[in-house]
Amino acid sequence: EMTVEELSVENCDKEPIHIPGTVQPFAALIAGPLSLDTVDFASENLAEFLGIEAKSVLGNEWSSVLPDDVLHDIRNVLSFSTSAAQRERVGQYELRGNKIEVYAHRSPGERAIVEFERGEAQPLHTNRSALEQARLFIARAGAEQTVDRMLKAAVVGLRSLSGYDRVKAYRYDDDGSGEVVAEARAPDVPSYLGLRYPAWDVPAQARALQVKNPVRITSDVYQEPVTVLARTADLDPLDMSLAHTRGVSPIHVQYLKNMGVGGTLTIGLVVDGKLWGMFACHHMSPRVITSDVRIACELFGQIMSLLVKEKTESEQVAARARAAAARQQIIAETDATTDLLKAFPSISKVFRKLINCDGMAILRDDKLQTDASVPSSEAIRAVGGFNPHDEDLLKGTDSLQADGWHNGHDLGDTAGCLIVRATAAYPLQLMFFRDEKIKKVLWGGKPEKKVEDSPFGPRISPRGSFDAYQDEQCGRSEPWQLFDLTSAREIQIMLTQITAKGERQQLSRHK
Ligand code: BLA
Structure with missing residues (x-):
């Protein structure tokens, strides 16, 4: 495993971000074999959610940590998950006086991971449910005829649904670089519309994860990562690819800080099994959205992905018709x-x-x-x-x-x-x-000042990204x-x- 000191802009595609060994403070987790015999892993913040110290549950049976009805429901969820596992909601329970949302999934390596989040609903700024909003905005965006126009409508909808200050639609090129193609934002927040980024900014392993698990939340860039304790040091590291609370790469956190961002939500757009783009939502202050809103956003992204495919195909048909008509015209003349x-x-x-x-x-x-x-x-x-x-x-x-x-x-x-x-x-x-290409690229928003003294070097800033993009696309x-x-x-x-x-x-x- 790499230490923070070994990370640099040259090797960040090697950072094993699926096994960070940490979670984010907004949730806790425990993990172990699918049989739920022993607790092999527990995040250090477990007591804040379950009232039991993480250290004291390692090696114990799960039944000493969770009541029978919860365990029963977790077993049910796990038995339904296939190997292409999905994180599923188990339910909301009153656990030692706290309302706790429980989520379970099978992690790669045939382990059970159970995540605990706080149950109190964060009031949405409208009284429509997240699902109703998702349905409404899917209909509005879907009514547009082209991919471009659909994405413009989609970012407006997703901003309303998620409540983030700035929501961008980002489109990847084949080489992993990309461009912000649509944006909705609060008036006082800087614009990133039209900006291009090199492939480095979302390194290959992070792009691969966006396909496996399209939802990625970073709740607070100033948070202290919470260590996940292991029963013994010789266990294989815990694969958190599908967990929502997966700890964030320190180099990416630095990048977000340099961008002046407090919290993010990213939804990958996957077309024909390939990463096509993403919605990147930024909040200027830290932000946790409840799991049901996150899931509504995920659903929104899944349907947008399907519509991207559909609209691309009909644009294709229209292009072919236009070309055929022009062919006839030119031949006639x-x-x-x-x-x-x-x-x-x-x-x-x-x-x-x-x-x-x-x-x-x-x-x-x-x-x-x-x-x-x-x-x-x-x-x-x-x-x-x-x-x-x-x-x-x-x-x-x-x-x-x-x-x-x-x-x-x-x-x-x-x-x-x-x-x-x-x-x-x-x-x-x-x-x-x-x-x-770079002769035509406009650096839309005023470039932020270059961050020279970041621990990972000047590259990890919007302006630094642009310079790198120029090198890459030369x-x-x-x-x-x-x-x-x-x-x-x-x-x-x-x-x-x-x-x-x-x-x-x-x-x-x-x-
Ligand atoms: C991850 N970088 C990401 C992710 C995005 C970006 C979207 C996916 C994970 C997430 O959403 O948190 C970048 N965010 C962007 C871009 C836009 C945006 C381009 O909103 C444009 C609008 N990043 C770098 C460099 C390195 C790097 C130089 O710029 C390494 C040297 C690393 N980025 C990096 C890593 C991750 C990442 C390691 C994975 C973070 C994680 O999942 O823990």
């Missing part, structure tokens, strides 16, 4: 490949609506026409260098530099390129270019999405048809 070159200035406008890019070129033999932001003509010719052995009619890269396509010629602002060719044998190609464009490839495929068909038409016309002219 063009009757030979030469004409495609001549018509390029007006046709490029149609293309650029189909494929989101910063510039375009058409290259036939050595004839070149360009529109908007493109690399030098030498670079275009090098990139488009016709190779009759290359069978790919469609190929793209988000980094010409990294993929070595440009032979060292000047790329200007360009970083990414998508090439569409008529046929493998015919040297006609359309090229779509994208500028380097020489890259936005990646080409499925969306772009769908349109590109339509354009490819069009090129083939135009080429065939041109060849037919030439043939009849020669007759």
